[in-house]
Amino acid sequence: MFSNFDFGVILNSWRYLFLDGMTFTLTLTALAAVGGVILGTLIAMMRLSGLPVLPQIAKVYVNFMRSLPLVLVIFWFYFLVPYIGQWIIGAERPIQVGAFSSSLITFTLFEAAYFSEIMRAGIQSIPKGQAAAASALGLTYWQSMANVILPQAFRNMLPVLLTQTIVLFQDTSLVYVLSITDFLGAASKIAQRDGRLVEMYLFAAVVYFTICFIASLLVRRLQRRVAIIR
Amino acid sequence: MNYNWNWGIFFEASPEGTGTYADMLVSGLLWTILTALCAWVVAFTIGSVVGVLRTLPSRAAQAVGNAYVELFRNIPLLVQMFLWYFVLPEVLPESWGTWLKQLPNAPFYTAVVCLGFFTASRVAEQVRAGIQALPRGQRMAGTALGLTTAQTYRYVLLPNAYRIILPPLTSEFLNNLKNTSVALTIGLLELTARARAMQEFSFQVFEAFTAATVIYIVINLLVVTVAGVIERRVAVPGR
Amino acid sequence: QDLTGTLKKIKETGQITLAYRDSSVPFSYLDNNQKPVGFAMDICYKIVDAVKSELKLDKLEVRLNPVTSATRIPLIANGTVDLECGSTTNNVERQKQVAFTNTHFLTANRFIAKKASGLTKFEDLKGKTVVSTSGTTNIKQINEYNAEKKLGITILPAKDHAEAFLMVETGRAAAFVMDDVLLASLAASSKEPTAYAISTDALSKPEPYGIMLRKDDAPFKKVADAATAAFYKSPDSKVTYDKWFMAPIPPRDINLNLPMSDALKGAFAKPSDSPDPAAY
Amino acid sequence: MTSSAMPPVSPVSEPQAASGAAPGTGPVGTLLTGQPPVTATTGPMIAIDSVSKWYGDFQVLTNCTTAVTKGEVVVVCGPSGSGKSTLIKCVNALEPFQKGQITVDGTKIADRKTNLPKLRSRVGMVFQHFELFPHLSITDNLSLAQRKVLGRGKDEAEAKGLALLERVGLKAHAHKFPGQLSGGQQQRVAIARALAMNPIVMLFDEPTSALDPEMVGEVLDVMVELAREGMTMMVVTHEMGFARKVAHRVIFMDKGEIVEDAQKEEFFGSPRSERAQTFLSRILSH
Amino acid sequence: MTSSAMPPVSPVSEPQAASGAAPGTGPVGTLLTGQPPVTATTGPMIAIDSVSKWYGDFQVLTNCTTAVTKGEVVVVCGPSGSGKSTLIKCVNALEPFQKGQITVDGTKIADRKTNLPKLRSRVGMVFQHFELFPHLSITDNLSLAQRKVLGRGKDEAEAKGLALLERVGLKAHAHKFPGQLSGGQQQRVAIARALAMNPIVMLFDEPTSALDPEMVGEVLDVMVELAREGMTMMVVTHEMGFARKVAHRVIFMDKGEIVEDAQKEEFFGSPRSERAQTFLSRILSH
Ligand SMILES: Nc1ncnc2c1ncn2[C@@H]1O[C@H](COP(=O)(O)OP(=O)(O)OP(=O)(O)O)[C@@H](O)[C@H]1O
Numbered sequence A: 001m002f003s004n005f006d007f008g009v010i011l012n013s014w015r016y017l018f019l020d021g022m023t024f025t026l027t028l029t030a031l032a033a034v035g036g037v038i039l040g041t042l043i044a045m046m047r048l049s050g051l052p053v054l055p056q057i058a059k060v061y062v063n064f065m066r067s068l069p070l071v072l073v074i075f076w077f078y079f080l081v082p083y084i085g086q087w088i089i090g091a092e093r094p095i096q097v098g099a100f101s102s103s104l105i106t107f108t109l110f111e112a113a114y115f116s117e118i119m120r121a122g123i124q125s126i127p128k129g130q131a132a133a134a135s136a137l138g139l140t141y142w143q144s145m146a147n148v149i150l151p152q153a154f155r156n157m158l159p160v161l162l163t164q165t166i167v168l169f170q171d172t173s174l175v176y177v178l179s180i181t182d183f184l185g186a187a188s189k190i191a192q193r194d195g196r197l198v199e200m201y202l203f204a205a206v207v208y209f210t211i212c213f214i215a216s217l218l219v220r221r222l223q224r225r226v227a228i229i230r
Numbered sequence B: 001m002n003y004n005w006n007w008g009i010f011f012e013a014s015p016e017g018t019g020t021y022a023d024m025l026v027s028g029l030l031w032t033i034l035t036a037l038c039a040w041v042v043a044f045t046i047g048s049v050v051g052v053l054r055t056l057p058s059r060a061a062q063a064v065g066n067a068y069v070e071l072f073r074n075i076p077l078l079v080q081m082f083l084w085y086f087v088l089p090e091v092l093p094e095s096w097g098t099w100l101k102q103l104p105n106a107p108f109y110t111a112v113v114c115l116g117f118f119t120a121s122r123v124a125e126q127v128r129a130g131i132q133a134l135p136r137g138q139r140m141a142g143t144a145l146g147l148t149t150a151q152t153y154r155y156v157l158l159p160n161a162y163r164i165i166l167p168p169l170t171s172e173f174l175n176n177l178k179n180t181s182v183a184l185t186i187g188l189l190e191l192t193a194r195a196r197a198m199q200e201f202s203f204q205v206f207e208a209f210t211a212a213t214v215i216y217i218v219i220n221l222l223v224v225t226v227a228g229v230i231e232r233r234v235a236v237p238g239r
Numbered sequence C: 001q002d003l004t005g006t007l008k009k010i011k012e013t014g015q016i017t018l019a020y021r022d023s024s025v026p027f028s029y030l031d032n033n034q035k036p037v038g039f040a041m042d043i044c045y046k047i048v049d050a051v052k053s054e055l056k057l058d059k060l061e062v063r064l065n066p067v068t069s070a071t072r073i074p075l076i077a078n079g080t081v082d083l084e085c086g087s088t089t090n091n092v093e094r095q096k097q098v099a100f101t102n103t104h105f106l107t108a109n110r111f112i113a114k115k116a117s118g119l120t121k122f123e124d125l126k127g128k129t130v131v132s133t134s135g136t137t138n139i140k141q142i143n144e145y146n147a148e149k150k151l152g153i154t155i156l157p158a159k160d161h162a163e164a165f166l167m168v169e170t171g172r173a174a175a176f177v178m179d180d181v182l183l184a185s186l187a188a189s190s191k192e193p194t195a196y197a198i199s200t201d202a203l204s205k206p207e208p209y210g211i212m213l214r215k216d217d218a219p220f221k222k223v224a225d226a227a228t229a230a231f232y233k234s235p236d237s238k239v240t241y242d243k244w245f246m247a248p249i250p251p252r253d254i255n256l257n258l259p260m261s262d263a264l265k266g267a268f269a270k271p272s273d274s275p276d277p278a279a280y
Numbered sequence D, E: 001m002t003s004s005a006m007p008p009v010s011p012v013s014e015p016q017a018a019s020g021a022a023p024g025t026g027p028v029g030t031l032l033t034g035q036p037p038v039t040a041t042t043g044p045m046i047a048i049d050s051v052s053k054w055y056g057d058f059q060v061l062t063n064c065t066t067a068v069t070k071g072e073v074v075v076v077c078g079p080s081g082s083g084k085s086t087l088i089k090c091v092n093a094l095e096p097f098q099k100g101q102i103t104v105d106g107t108k109i110a111d112r113k114t115n116l117p118k119l120r121s122r123v124g125m126v127f128q129h130f131e132l133f134p135h136l137s138i139t140d141n142l143s144l145a146q147r148k149v150l151g152r153g154k155d156e157a158e159a160k161g162l163a164l165l166e167r168v169g170l171k172a173h174a175h176k177f178p179g180q181l182s183g184g185q186q187q188r189v190a191i192a193r194a195l196a197m198n199p200i201v202m203l204f205d206e207p208t209s210a211l212d213p214e215m216v217g218e219v220l221d222v223m224v225e226l227a228r229e230g231m232t233m234m235v236v237t238h239e240m241g242f243a244r245k246v247a248h249r250v251i252f253m254d255k256g257e258i259v260e261d262a263q264k265e266e267f268f269g270s271p272r273s274e275r276a277q278t279f280l281s282r283i284l285s286h
């Protein structure tokens, strides 16, 4: 049946697919992962702080984000971010944020909910005695977080964080609903314009599989390397 | 914003002639729930088997389990949906392909199978993690008492592992529920698809998506509540 | 007089934003350089020129923003885009939410099927499985037709036109019910353009396509209406029409070969933004 | 590893010495096992013959040879990582080994024809961390293997379990779950669970080293009782008090080898090897 | 809880007795602390005054009162869950308490104005599970707090760390990571880490109970040395050998109360309370 396939469509569009599409996807993934981990760590710390209110706020945020299909979240942010921006900087009309910034904000905020759960598990996996030992040596809360708890939590969780980043990489494909040119968006635009859906989707599957599979192999090797000897 | 709000839209007749827009969303909700439940049965069954395979001493069993997980979790669900629906019938022998295409409710069956297989790879990860989180001694204690490997899994390892992974399994179930929305790409008339159709017919975009958002949050709360009840039910005293 | 609304915004920012569709051949789609082109795009640029001279601007920056059927309304409403250049059907319901300039195309609801299947009329579809794109007026009309005539047609919704067409191509559906012009362009870019035929009868009177803009912004609409009316009446419009419908078009040099219909000739002679098919 | 070529001290322990001691120490009989006191028969209950084992390149056991006769109590000691746990797990076929032969009550465990689940059910094993099944009540912990392996009925299994619970002094806790008991209590349940299978020999792997000091006593009491009744036992432990009180023989391991295999009196009196001397002096120092 | 109203035996221990003993036992001086041997001054180093603490409804500490003078070595013992760890953690303000007062070297720890990190850095603490930071090398484990809390320079901190490592006999392991050391070695590093802060008192919470028996000795040796040099120490332990050898006083706790607070000779000779007698007999039985 492959005889009927017209893979020429891929040759004609590979620059668009990779230079525009894949570049967008990878940049978005990398920035959203970094932003998500930082924000997620702060949320996790909020959630674990024994302070009043803060843990509840963090919990509501995480549960809210995790209960919505990503497609809906992408949709809402795309339309509401201009108004939020207007409100924040007090501009006269909704600000123009553009597809990239809008999706970056969306994915950072959305993935932060998932990363925060990972970092929370990471922080909780450090024996209580470590925090006690740090305090007993006279380190303050922030010093012991920065020098003792977070470095360990981060190293313990690095494989999980990276695995979640691979999920994020796949999730970014959903920006196609906004007609944004990520890799899958580019592929589906060409596919629809030229009526070559099957070829393009097969190709996309192969590309995604190759990248994710290699990445997860690397994660597994890394897992052995970074593991703290205990 | 230059937008004409009309919250009464839900009670206007939908152009499909099958009732109001609200009816349309409710029917979408029912498909969402049905698809999620059926896909979960598939995912839980296959996921448990694959998860167990990955913890067996046999190298071959581990390889099979790993291959399954790597294959199904490294391709975006959206693309998998498409492949199952459009490509699979073409690569099968012709008579099978035709049979598949003629199947009534094909989008539903395809969505259940595709989502089930995809979620199974994630359930398998959890099951494996759960079993490996048990002290190694548990397996040994079962074996030392003379239980066979199957009996050890059935009576000792799995009951414990499932209890440990109940919270992550709940999140996987919620993901599974949300992921049914991806099946709109193959024409399943679930909630998100209905919200989209509603906004395209009426142009009341925000009302349609607000309704979908609220419904998803409500089902989520329900699922979380039920999971909490189950968690308390199966909790082991003294732990 | 004081500028308001869109015109004021354009004057202040020196920018106008056009929304385009990725694959509405030949109205608005991406060419080989991934630049949006098409019949509707050409018309939009006429409006841009008119706005520029109306506001006496030396320079007007044109920004391009892709939209989908789900995003076009909110983006118009929240001011991200100013004009939607595509193949959006102008109807009464939609006019509650947005405004349209003068009609730039008229299309009828037909179906496409493989020639080999011998389906040519809507009543031939009896007992068959057909597909249409979800959320369109077309799927609504075929539903009504099916119920009224009790033909027992199974109607599948598809996410977009390309997938709907793929269902006919792979044999999951016998026919695809859609605007005839879209069917023509889908068939033309398929692997075997000659294997498909469009039905001889139509389910509806020709329906108008319009360029979408914000509601309740009379000064801006006035500029757009004037610009499009002037363009349609000029011989330029025939040249532009032929460029997209009667000649090979990018990206693959396919010729759609769709001569201008009498109805459209009429609509161009007497430009109108009416959503009522009977008006044409 | 200067002495790796040296053969272990006593390839097969003198059965007459051991069997002579065993029944004599069993005073009134059958409190725990419910069986008549054992009288030593001929062949050894456990025979370990030149067993070697590797994890990848790393050799954990080097040419280990020893034997345990019916009714004998053998204590295994030695530094951490010396292979004590591995050796005892090999006896139960919980770990495979690459060279040598182990025979339990006449059955070769490395033989492909051997029904390992059956064999294992006749060898009781008690672990350092108890390894009760946390999701089952104490009663169910005791019945599970009886029913699934020995095919006993529910009532019979529970009655047997209850009887053993009573003997380890925990009858009142039958309906509780492991997490609700103290460590010492859990370990006594674990012993009862092993006994419920009517084992012909009991293996212990550091049964008291995960316990709070005050609970060590209650577990050792049960073990002393068991030894006095004539149960054949192989016990990995650092409790030299227990060894002094009930062991017939002491095996000292280091770096995967059996360095010393001697009668108790001999071992504590004057260990032959320097390594055993150092070890003893270290753990008895403070 | 019949005796909950009864005051602890010695509200403030006799300073003359303790101070008389302390310097005398420090033989050659300053091997571990690098400070001149301590000569007892007036007020107690640690004063615990009617401290009570609850976890929710559950009372963990009931009206605990005692004191430790400079140079004194106090051993705290008692059954599991009796509140020993909690009490010692309260001294370091690692656990808050709801009633009573604790003073360390004249500073009230529950006072809002007290700079707790500063205070804690002057109180060395050693934990049951060592709690070295596994992601840092031994050198970095020793320097971290010196640099962040005392503001010492990198070189100074490392030199100090190395000197202490040498004294606990682990200089050769400075570049390694905690996971590469045995338990006994890790615990000795943990002691060096605490000493690097020049503490005025050292707290130990079961420092040897997570160790293999052969390693207990090497850790106790370091502690004995420290005690002989005159370090003020409060040690939760079950090692009665250690208590006999170096303690001046023994505190026995049960169910959150200090049941017995006596001079060592008195405690081992004839514990006044029945509970202490039972406890002693249990842990010394086998
Ligand atoms: N699964 C394994 N893979 C590789 N090496 C192992 C494995 N299990 C144990 N070992 C190694 O085998 C050696 C013997 O281990 P074993 O547990 O038998 O010692 P042990 O004498 O019981 O020590 P302990 O007193 O600490 O329990 C150790 O050096 C250990 O590191």
Ligand SMILES: Nc1ncnc2c1ncn2[C@@H]1O[C@H](COP(=O)(O)OP(=O)(O)OP(=O)(O)O)[C@@H](O)[C@H]1O
Binding pocket: E055, E058, E060, E078, E079, E080, E081, E082, E083, E084, E085, E086, E087
């Ligand atoms: N965070 C906590 N919340 C509630 N109860 C606690 C908490 N920490 C300790 N406890 C309880 O307080 C009591 C005293 O605990 P503590 O750890 O001080 O005892 P301990 O004497 O040190 O025992 P061990 O010898 O087992 O270390 C115990 O009953 C324990 O269960």
Ligand SMILES: [Mg+2]
Binding pocket: D084, D085, D086, D205, D206
């Ligand atoms: Mg061991």
Ligand SMILES: [Mg+2]
Binding pocket: E084, E085, E086, E205, E206
């Ligand atoms: Mg404690």
